[in-house]
Amino acid sequence: MYKEDLFEEMPIHSALIRLALPAVIGQIIMVLYNMADTFFIGLTDNNVKITAVTICMPAFMALTAIANLFGVGGTSVISRALGKKNFDRASSTSAFSFWLCLFSSLLYSLLVFMFMDIMVDALGGTDVNVHKEASIYLIYTVVIAGVASSMNALMAHLVRSEGHSLHASLGVVLGGVVNIALDPLFMFVILPRGNEVLGAALATGLSNIVAFLYYLVLLYSWKIKRATVLSVRLSKNSFKNNIPQCVLSAGLPACIMTLAENISYAILDKLISLYGLESQAGIGVAKKINMLVHSTVRGITQGALPLLGYTYSTGNRKRTKKAVLTTVAYAGFAALLFTLILFIFAHLLVGLFIGEHNSALPLGIKFLRILCVGAPFSAIAYTFISFFQAVGHGGLSFLLALLRKGILDIPLMFICKSFIPPYGIVAVTPTVDIICCAVSIVMFIWFSSNHLKKNKARKRYNPITGKNEVIEQN
Numbered sequence: 001m002y003k004e005d006l007f008e009e010m011p012i013h014s015a016l017i018r019l020a021l022p023a024v025i026g027q028i029i030m031v032l033y034n035m036a037d038t039f040f041i042g043l044t045d046n047n048v049k050i051t052a053v054t055i056c057m058p059a060f061m062a063l064t065a066i067a068n069l070f071g072v073g074g075t076s077v078i079s080r081a082l083g084k085k086n087f088d089r090a091s092s093t094s095a096f097s098f099w100l101c102l103f104s105s106l107l108y109s110l111l112v113f114m115f116m117d118i119m120v121d122a123l124g125g126t127d128v129n130v131h132k133e134a135s136i137y138l139i140y141t142v143v144i145a146g147v148a149s150s151m152n153a154l155m156a157h158l159v160r161s162e163g164h165s166l167h168a169s170l171g172v173v174l175g176g177v178v179n180i181a182l183d184p185l186f187m188f189v190i191l192p193r194g195n196e197v198l199g200a201a202l203a204t205g206l207s208n209i210v211a212f213l214y215y216l217v218l219l220y221s222w223k224i225k226r227a228t229v230l231s232v233r234l235s236k237n238s239f240k241n242n243i244p245q246c247v248l249s250a251g252l253p254a255c256i257m258t259l260a261e262n263i264s265y266a267i268l269d270k271l272i273s274l275y276g277l278e279s280q281a282g283i284g285v286a287k288k289i290n291m292l293v294h295s296t297v298r299g300i301t302q303g304a305l306p307l308l309g310y311t312y313s314t315g316n317r318k319r320t321k322k323a324v325l326t327t328v329a330y331a332g333f334a335a336l337l338f339t340l341i342l343f344i345f346a347h348l349l350v351g352l353f354i355g356e357h358n359s360a361l362p363l364g365i366k367f368l369r370i371l372c373v374g375a376p377f378s379a380i381a382y383t384f385i386s387f388f389q390a391v392g393h394g395g396l397s398f399l400l401a402l403l404r405k406g407i408l409d410i411p412l413m414f415i416c417k418s419f420i421p422p423y424g425i426v427a428v429t430p431t432v433d434i435i436c437c438a439v440s441i442v443m444f445i446w447f448s449s450n451h452l453k454k455n456k457a458r459k460r461y462n463p464i465t466g467k468n469e470v471i472e473q474n
Contacts, residue, residue: 012322282350282366
């Protein structure tokens with residue numbers, strides 16, 4: 001069953017560490033196994049293959065956007081339902097999120113298959129050789145294994161909503177370990193030389209299938225022991241009591257943010273491609289390394305999301321506010337530390353993927369140093385976005401999500417490509433992060449003064465009367 005003591009009694013610092021640390025480790029492992037493809041392909045020292053894999057990232061990450069729509073949205077509704085002891089609502093929400101995510105992922109995979117050539121060209125794969133390799137990668141990672149990739153990300157969210165952050169992260173870690181083990185096996189042992197991209201795609205696809213199976217077995221074992229409120233049994237209740245609206249309202253900002261990031265990065269790749277294949281390879285590697293920072297922050301905020309939603313729903317405003325500020329401090333410090341590491345060791349890190357004699361190396365180093373500057377600011381903004389998602393104020397998080405990726409950065413990239421190209425295009429990302437950070441702070445101060453001033457009466461759902469009844473006044 002969900003961890004009530006963690007949500008209600010454990011000190012905020014301890015609760016956040018318990019929830020966030022496994023999520024952070026899982027996120028870092030996920031980035032590492034995404035980077036493993038680039039690392040092993042980088043051993044070929046072939047810019048065509050490196051570029052082919054890196055330009056596919058937005059199409060592949062769209063699966064994460066789908067998972068976030070129903071995973072973050074579902075977690076927000078489930079955690080608030082648990083705070084009110086409404087277990088039926090939590091169970092119905094998990095079933096709705098599971099099946100809608102599965103259907104949406106399947107639809108997306110079919111669309112990618114139907115419009116493969118158009119998508120690859122739009123992502124920057126207009127070069128004939130890059131186009132061919134990128135198409136192979138998408139077939140196996142998105143078309144064939146796409147549903148499993150999205151569903152294992154969803155299951156991690158749902159399992160975490162009950163406070164089981166360690167179990168949620170174990171699936172991600174399992175997938176990462178399998179991928180890293182299979183990459184060299186497929187690339188350099190099983191498949192003939194020249195099929196490195198195919199090998200990377202097979203490893204990624206199979207690892208995500210393994211991770212999804214882990215979550216299914218975990219959920220099945222919990223159901224036998226009656227140790228969870230999560231369910232995949234769809235019923236009429238899954239479409240009642242505003243469950244679909246609440247899930248979509250809370251999850252849409254997370255989905256839009258991920259989609260907007262993918263569109264933004266796709267446009268960045270497209271504009272950078274004007275400056276040659278070396279620039280494409282350099283920015284592709286720089287983006288993947290920079291994901292280490294953002295994934296760490298995501299792990300912290302995803303781990304905190306159930307805690308924020310639960311404490312807010314109980315009416316304990318003091319604990320809610322402390323949880324938010326603690327999350328901001330942890331996320332900001334982690335991002336700052338990673339930024340310093342990436343900036344100082346940029347040459348070493350980029351050099352892991354691009355050879356010393358490759359002309360893409362100095363470009364990748366400069367791109368990474370530019371990108372990582374914005375990480376501490378994006379960490380603060382992302383924390384407040386997650387907070388608004390957790391407490392059910394989707395409109396505020398939606399506005400911040402679009403501001404961070406979409407409204408400002410895309411127009412600015414087209415404007416700045418005329419100034420210090422290609423570095424001006426890349427510099428847009430940290431610039432917008434700084435602006436969004438400032439706006440998010442102002443929005444939280446306003447929200448806090450209006451909604452987090454004083455505690456409210458704590459209520460608990462009574463299954464006999466079917467009503468939320470006051471159990472104590474904080």
